[in-house]
Amino acid sequence: MSGLVQLSAVGVRFGRLQALQDISLKVSAGERLALIGANGSGKSTLLRVLHGLVRPDSGSVLRDVAARQAMLFQRPHMLRASALANVALGLWLQQGLRWREARRQALRALERVGLAEEAQRNARALSGGQQQRLALARAWAVRPDMLLLDEPTASLDPHAKREVEALMAEFARPGELGGAMTLVFASHNLGQVKRLATRVVYLEHGRVLADLPVHEFFNGPTLGAVSREADLFVKGELA
Numbered sequence: 733m734s735g736l737v738q739l740s741a742v743g744v745r746f747g748r749l750q751a752l753q754d755i756s757l758k759v760s761a762g763e764r765l766a767l768i769g770a771n772g773s774g775k776s777t778l779l780r781v782l783h784g785l786v787r788p789d790s791g792s793v794l795r796d797v798a799a800r801q802a803m804l805f806q807r808p809h810m811l812r813a814s815a816l817a818n819v820a821l822g823l824w825l826q827q828g829l830r831w832r833e834a835r836r837q838a839l840r841a842l843e844r845v846g847l848a849e850e851a852q853r854n855a856r857a858l859s860g861g862q863q864q865r866l867a868l869a870r871a872w873a874v875r876p877d878m879l880l881l882d883e884p885t886a887s888l889d890p891h892a893k894r895e896v897e898a899l900m901a902e903f904a905r906p907g908e909l910g911g912a913m914t915l916v917f918a919s920h921n922l923g924q925v926k927r928l929a930t931r932v933v934y935l936e937h938g939r940v941l942a943d944l945p946v947h948e949f950f951n952g953p954t955l956g957a958v959s960r961e962a963d964l965f966v967k968g969e970l971a
């Protein structure tokens with residue numbers, strides 16, 4: 733396997749519900765992969781499988797064990813502590829750094845996302861956009877090779893959305909400290925998908941119905957033939 737993670741014929745069920753079915757997908761280094769599809773189509777579940785939070789009931793997951801991963805959720809969970817401590821704690825716990833060194837690196841991460849001035853503020857008192865940037869700092873601090881993001885801008889206003897999007901684009905750029913991050917993100921915002929993604933995976937009822945380079949997905953003639961629902965989804969979202 734030369735990818736960061738590779739799923740083969742993965743299935744996930746929750747009781748009687750088949751949330752994912754027969755998913756085969758390889759994520760390669762340097763990709764910016766967008767997962768799209770209607771509510772309940774399986775995007776979050778697929779991200780959780782990729783991150784190892786959900787174990788498939790069938791199929792297999794192969795992972796590059798040398799690669800680091802981090803995941804961001806739509807509403808980040810922050811501890812009732814300073815912004816700095818929220819980042820430093822992660823480093824201290826995950827990487828076994830000394831507290832002083834963890835704080836030093838955490839401050840560097842806050843600078844990276846433009847939050848250095850908020851370092852001592854209670855993380856829970858920050859705005860939604862600042863909290864999402866704090867979550868990005870927490871992820872960036874561990875220098876992941878692959879960053880998974882579940883609708884990271886869904887609950888943000890347009891300004892905060894642009895800030896988070898800009899950071900995602902910067903993290904994915906070659907030359908970023910620690911190297912370019914591979915991104916896998918779920919989004920309902922097709923403008924964002926066009927701006928950020930190199931590849932689009934369209935899910936419908938837990939199955940992958942299209943897996944195409946972004947340009948082909950939006951401009952190719954094939955989508956309507958693949959799925960009428962996909963065609964309507966894209967047109968509807970763009971209307």
Ligand SMILES: Nc1ncnc2c1ncn2[C@@H]1O[C@H](COP(=O)(O)OP(=O)(O)OP(=O)(O)O)[C@@H](O)[C@H]1O
Pocket residue numbers: 746749751769770771772773774775776777778
């Ligand atoms: N822990 C769970 N227990 C039971 N059912 C679940 C669980 N997680 C997800 N599901 C169900 O699995 C299906 C896929 O959900 P998932 O959250 O992956 O979809 P999604 O595409 O991310 O949706 P959304 O766009 O609304 O976030 C849905 O029918 C959902 O209700």
